[in-house]
Amino acid sequence: xxxxxxxxxxxxxxxxxxxxxxxxxxxxxxxxxxxxxxxxxxxxxxxxxxxxxxxxxxxxxxxxxxxxxxxxxxxxxxxxxxxxxxxxxxxxxxxxxxxxxxxxxxxxxxxxxxxxxxxxxxxxxxxxxxxxxxxxxxxxxxxxxxxxxxxxxxxxxxxxxxxxxxxxxxxxxxxxxxxxxxxxxxxxxxxxxxxxxxxxxxxxxxxxxxxxxxxxxxxxxxxxxxxxxxxxxxxxxxxxxxxxxxxxxxxxxxxxxxxxxxxxxxxxxxxxxxxxxxxxxxxxxxxxxxxxxxxxxxxxxxxxxxxxxxxxxxxxxxxxxxxxxxxxxxxxxxxxxxxxxxxxxxxxxxxxxxxxxxxxxxxxxxxxxxxxxxxxxxxxxxxxxxxxxxxxxxxxxxxxxxxxxxxxxxxxxxxxxxxxxxxxxxxxxxxxxxxxxxxxxxxxxxxxxxxxxxxxxxxxxxxxxxxxxxxxxxxxxxxxxxxxxxxxxxxxxxxxxxxxxxxxxx
Numbered sequence: 104x105x106x107x108x109x110x111x112x113x114x115x116x117x118x119x120x121x122x123x124x125x126x127x128x129x130x131x132x133x134x135x136x137x138x139x140x141x142x143x144x145x146x147x148x149x150x151x152x153x154x155x156x157x158x159x160x161x162x163x164x165x166x167x168x169x170x171x172x173x174x175x176x177x178x179x180x181x182x183x184x185x186x187x188x189x190x191x192x193x194x195x196x197x198x199x200x201x202x203x204x205x206x207x208x209x210x211x212x213x214x215x216x217x218x219x220x221x222x223x224x225x226x227x228x229x230x231x232x233x234x235x236x237x238x239x240x241x242x243x244x245x246x247x248x249x250x251x252x253x254x255x256x257x258x259x260x261x262x263x264x265x266x267x268x269x270x271x272x273x274x275x276x277x278x279x280x281x282x283x284x285x286x287x288x289x290x291x292x293x294x295x296x297x298x299x300x301x302x303x304x305x306x307x308x309x310x311x312x313x314x315x316x317x318x319x320x321x322x323x324x325x326x327x328x329x330x331x332x333x334x335x336x337x338x339x340x341x342x343x344x345x346x347x348x349x350x351x352x353x354x355x356x357x358x359x360x361x362x363x364x365x366x367x368x369x370x371x372x373x374x375x376x377x378x379x380x381x382x383x384x385x386x387x388x389x390x391x392x393x394x395x396x397x398x399x400x401x402x403x404x405x406x407x408x409x410x411x412x413x414x415x416x417x418x419x420x421x422x423x424x425x426x427x428x429x430x431x432x433x434x435x436x437x438x439x440x441x442x443x444x445x446x447x448x449x450x451x452x453x454x455x456x457x458x459x460x461x462x463x464x465x466x467x468x469x470x471x472x473x474x475x476x477x478x479x480x481x482x483x484x485x486x487x488x489x490x491x492x493x494x495x496x497x498x499x500x501x502x503x504x505x506x507x508x509x510x511x512x513x514x515x516x517x518x519x520x521x522x523x524x525x526x527x528x529x530x531x532x533x534x535x536x537x538x539x540x541x542x543x544x545x546x547x548x549x550x551x552x553x554x555x556x557x558x559x560x561x562x563x564x565x566x567x568x569x570x571x572x573x574x575x576x577x578x579x580x581x582x583x584x585x586x587x588x589x590x591x592x593x594x595x596x597x598x599x600x601x602x603x604x605x606x607x608x609x
Contacts, residue, residue: 128332152423156415158187215244248287256282327354376408497530559589
């Protein structure tokens, strides 16, 4: 993704739509693509898993557990004789994916237009209100979002994660903004970031590698840290009216449930599994983490939840991203009426993901090697410059420091390094001053001042240089600044007094 354009859109939504500044919260994560992983297969697995969860979940919603077991087994075994249709979970994910593919990036107005123009099966209440605001009331798209903590933003977030599996900053920014189009609520935004982070993290894990409980707890820790601090409002659970938010449910309750091997019925009773983000998002994650290496078991566990299609689609999005398309039982993939469409979208998203260099493990390896070599050169330039300063070879020191800044411009902000650079320019300027090369001295002192506009020594040096150039006005200006900034600096006071005395005489 183009991080510059995402930045601009982010600032626009904060200013014009009053979106929460979610990028100021949470911790920066490192997503590390691995060269041995087949990402095309993983992206296919994620989108096909989503559609399977949606189709099976909507088809079996409201059924008795015994009937679910029978019907599920029947459907799986009947090769292509049954074709199951998708609902809003997959339809809105497709809209988001198509927009990203067509525009090769994030175009929120286009996503908004797709939502109001294209038919949506089983449209949720928040999306209905968004459509009324944008289409019927003619409110701007960026002001049509609803203060809703529903799970609609999290259920459609996958495409953004699938093109940013090596770029956490873009992933987080994109996930939060796509949520804010329709769900302008902190928890809904956090749920989209959480789900996207989980998808990207699992894409970067080899299939069937989550074997130990420590591996799962590590993932939970990453997810909790990704949304820490975003929710500043007070939220309550619908099950027992306790004050709780998505962060505490993930970082404390989910972690505890996995550590203690809590059974599914207990968690369902405690959390619920409805359309509220606080229920369905952590519940889907819990069901996946209970049996991450068993796609069929995850699906069966999801089918008894309240918001069956969304819980199933979110959990199987994670499962598919983790094990990949080739490891999903064909008895399920054959039942999708839109399998070819999901495969085609997956391949286009994979191609789009390659535009982001951070997703390319080979390129990252090369850049890491290049970065390490560059850092070695930077350190060598720095320490040589410092050594030359000590030897009072300021002209050579300046050359090394200028080369250093050309190679690594960010070092201009390093306070300790700035002191060494100022010392070199100040030493060179003083040498020119002694040689009565006043114009050259002026250039050196001004370069030193660029690194610290309030450096009293450099300000005094400039005052002395202008005094030698018979420019009393500028000499007095710099001397006064030096005294104002550092009244205790004796040389600065003496220079100012001398200039004032000369001004009176003239």
